[in-house]
Amino acid sequence: MSAVFDSLPSLPSAATAASSAVIPITDATPKSASARCSNCAMRAVCMPADLTMSELTQLDSLIYSTRAVKRGETLYRRNDDFRSLYAVRTGSFKTVITDRDGGEQVTAFHLVGETLGLDGVCSGHYHSDAIALEDSSACIIPFRLLEGMCRQVPAMQHHVHRMMSTEIVRESAIMMLLGARTAEQRLAAFLLNLSTRMKLRGYSASEFYLRMTREEMGSYLGMKLETVSRMFSKFQRDGIVDTHGKQIRIVDFKRLEQV
Template sequence: MSDVAAFSVISPALARQQASPTPGQVPASVRAPRKDALRCTACSMRSICMPQGLTPEELQRIESLICPSRTIKQGEAIYRANDSFQNIYAVRVGSFKTVVMHRDGRDQVTGFHLAGDSLGLDGVCSGHHSCDAVALEDSKVCIIPFHLLETMCREVKVVQQHVHRMMGGEIVRESSQMMLLGTMSAEQRVATFLLNLSDRLRMRGYSPGEFHLRMTREEIGSYLGVKLETVSRMLSKFQRDGLLDTHGKDIRILDHEGLVRV
């Protein structure tokens, strides 16, 4: 799902000055299409974040919920753990990481989110977010108030199905990460990470064989459950083995099938 910037668009830590609407009250800005409304039809991520099979009227209705996209600077958060859940978000441009804090104060990266990915569904269960969502680079997000989306889900089946798919995708992602951390060697974890990132970029129309990492090696290590030095050592090994050509954060996959066989 794509864009909105209503009420608490950003984390309270960044935007407490924005007033929330009275519960149940629909702001005038989302009751009808506006001249400044974001046009989903013009978004390159539409095929990923928007439900398919919408009628022109249903598409216009979704666009009526959407406010101009909001720029999030590198290092800023859309929301923080324990913030009240009000909106779901989609990355329109850029990338984000989600981070949880352990009891001993250590941070752990739980996911990397590219353009077209959704954020914020962790808050549906408890009404509060369980992690921080932090921009890895200057990015733009699309935000939809969840209570308005729920209303539309009850009335438009394809939207309901799309939200269910988004939630199901989160379950699959978390299960995949558990398998990655629980059953794979460090070498396999790094190879799987690169292959997964390559596939996600391909789905978005970008080169699957040559890309620039937006995250640091330390962040990759945190996500994979290995040390920074291990990530660097594995990338160097893959380069020696002729699987990759690496220059800093620039990655070129030379032998895709070789990476699969790792």
């Protein structure tokens, strides 16, 4: 899919801190009243569920702007100074690392409600490029203000801990998937993971549109494009999934889980 924060003085209020501590971002736009965390349909996915109204107001002041990113453009780049985390508000993103020879490796796909930028906490610089898979937007979460709110609101601190723990678990799962699974098993696990995440967001768990290309899936799963296409064809022949371009319908969950 977190207790490594330095201590900061308590903030007098989120509004005061927002005016003095946030570094301006020129391509960010303030949230409208209808786009605040307190009334966002995805709040339960990316924020603690048990915040009080007062804490939600503080959160609205902290996460005060969003950034729109066109398909193929970057939200942030490797080695950019780390200042903020980002929560996907609309659309989806991939994170990519590039080796010294220019080869790219997709490290994750991020859906609505998921957080990007955690890789910048340890060194003060992002370690990957975050690229929009479609026209998307992300809520900007200034990290210094988040640290202060974590000191004031235990539920928020626990939530950030869970985010970082989830990232560790995700990376461990990917290592196991790439190191000890067949191509068929890798693709099955990928589709089941997407299904679970779609269901969590209130979408269909059995039918969804893949925003990433098969080449990007192959990069993420350690497979060649031809192998990804061959596995999709096999699943279709076996009556496990039905594919029409990027539109996927899982026909037989039990058999996909058995794979």
